[in-house]
Amino acid sequence: MIRIAMRSFAHHRATAIATGLVALVGTILVTGMMSLLGTGLAQSTAAADRAFLVQFPLIMGGWAVAIVLFAMVSTISVALGGRAGEIAGIRLIGAGPRQVQQLLAIETAAVSAVTALPGLAGGYLVGWIVMRGVHAAGLTDAASVFAPGVLLPVLGMLVVLAASVLAAWMGSRTLAHRSPVADASPPPRRRTVRRPERRRRIAATIIIAAGLASSAAVFAMDPADVLTTAMTGPGCVLVAAGLCILAPELVVTANTTLSAFRRAQATAPSRLAAINLAVAPDRVRPTVTFLTLFVGVAAGTLSMQGIENSAGTANGTAQVLASINYFVVALIAAFMAIALTNNLVASITRRRSEFATMSLIGATGAQTQRMLVREIGTAAAISTVAGSVGAFVTVLPFAVVKTGNPLQAAAPLPHAVTIVVGIGVTLGVTSVVGRRVIRQA
Structure with missing residues (x-):
């Protein structure tokens, strides 16, 4: 062996x-x-x-x-x-x-x-x-x-x-x-939920509940206590991880969004992207997983640290936490970018025969490229929404305790920077790798 x-x-x-x-x-x-x-x-x-x-x-x-x-x-x-x-x-x-x-x-x-x-x-x-x-x-x-x-x-x-x-x-x-002799095509849809899917959803619910409980525990703490940060950070990670486990459901939501867009603009790339998301959602599942985790963790941690800075906490431990939080978020962002890039390259390269078939039936390279970008772009859009909502919900108790203003949890700059970086990496890799693979098909 x-x-x-x-x-x-x-x-x-x-x-x-x-x-x-x-x-x-x-x-x-x-x-x-x-x-x-x-x-x-x-x-x-x-x-x-x-x-x-x-x-x-x-x-x-x-x-x-x-x-x-x-x-x-x-x-x-x-x-x-x-x-x-x-x-x-x-x-x-x-x-x-x-x-x-x-x-x-x-x-x-x-x-x-x-x-x-x-x-x-x-x-x-x-x-x-x-x-x-x-x-x-x-x-x-x-x-x-x-x-x-x-x-x-x-x-x-x-x-x-x-x-x-x-x-x-x-x-x-x-x-x-x-x-090894089973049909590899997706099984027909059933109304009943299979046991593995039920277990996955239950596990995701438990993880999200644990993350929300960790964040909500801040309400019982002194605003100057360093444990407020220690409880909110894991809350961001747990909620983002729970949303990652629900990636198939997020893909279904993305497909629904794309279908509505397709009805408004009935173009061939939009239709093909919607069909791909409906028939083979596992192709974009890694994108949804990593981008949701990246946005949830990075936006949540940066928003939390921004609130900490605006609260004016000046003790040495808080300053250390600020410096290290930014450093660790940068490391995690680099790690997620590498993982996301690896998975995008693998999933796109694996579709070379599909792109060749599309070329044989008359699709141009530009049409195939637009189909791929819209497919990944829709998955990226629903991922950023899910990650941003998860970050906002987990940072909300921290914002209330520290500043008394819940809107501080929706700090626009951390969310905007995180979303721009995440979508930029996703669409950039998709465009470059997709163009190369489509030309070689």
Whole structure:
């Protein structure tokens, strides 16, 4: 099994690179937080700085692990979609579903292992940059030097490796258990909801409820308490993650929106985009997942920090939180941009035969390009709306407690910047990659 996995790993280089980039940046994020945690637990750290250097990495590290798991599951699911024929062939020669899952888990473990050491080195660098910024601002005691140790950063690296294997196991479950001779076309619509879909919706509801509860807990806290920020941040992440799990429902909403637009402007690209969203919604599901998560986390965190700054809190811990929040949001934004780009490239490249067929029946390259842009653009629009609403709802209690004005949660600048960056990356990658693939089809 290991020998087969290594041969498959060498054959699918593009997939390995995409998965490796996600694992690399995820390892940098997690080990960076673990290096700060190691510094907080070190004996050389001043007692006054220990609480922050322990609490903050634990919170941020939890966010990073959850986001890495989401990114790995989505990336692996998209990559495996292009290997359905290969996996069906493996099943036909006698491999069982668990053997297929083991094969794909070993492949992912190999990719993650290759990126582990560079990610560990990057994590040390991130932790050192954060500690240097804190020292330069004079917000921590000179005795609190950067002392991450070895155990905790390596533990963070192993956590990402385990999350990658778990993501491969989860992402390959549906494809591995599919009959190799079953019809690959989508099943007819039924009024009854299947059990996996029901479980997914229940899980999404629980996660969203937990995020809202975390944000609402701020109402019982002192406005000057740092825990208000510590409770609102995870709330943003949980609500955004819950909305990501509801990506299929968001795609249906996007298709409804596109259908209304199609009735107003009956153009061929609009009709084709609506048909694609209705028949094969999984093509845009990664876009909806990552863009919703990006907008929800980035807009929520930036709005929360903007409210904190306007409230005039001047204590050292609050200033540290402001600097680190901006830095971590930038890292998460870069991570989500890489994951989103990888998934867009994989999903668009996989449609080369479809674009070739469209060319044979008379569609021009420009028409196919417009169809693709409108398809992805509609998914991006519903994602930004969902992410913005989630960010507003979770930051609302924080705004009321800090300023007494609930409208502060709808700060236009953080939402506008986040939306422009997210949609710019999405449509930019779609246009460039789509044009290249359509020309080659």
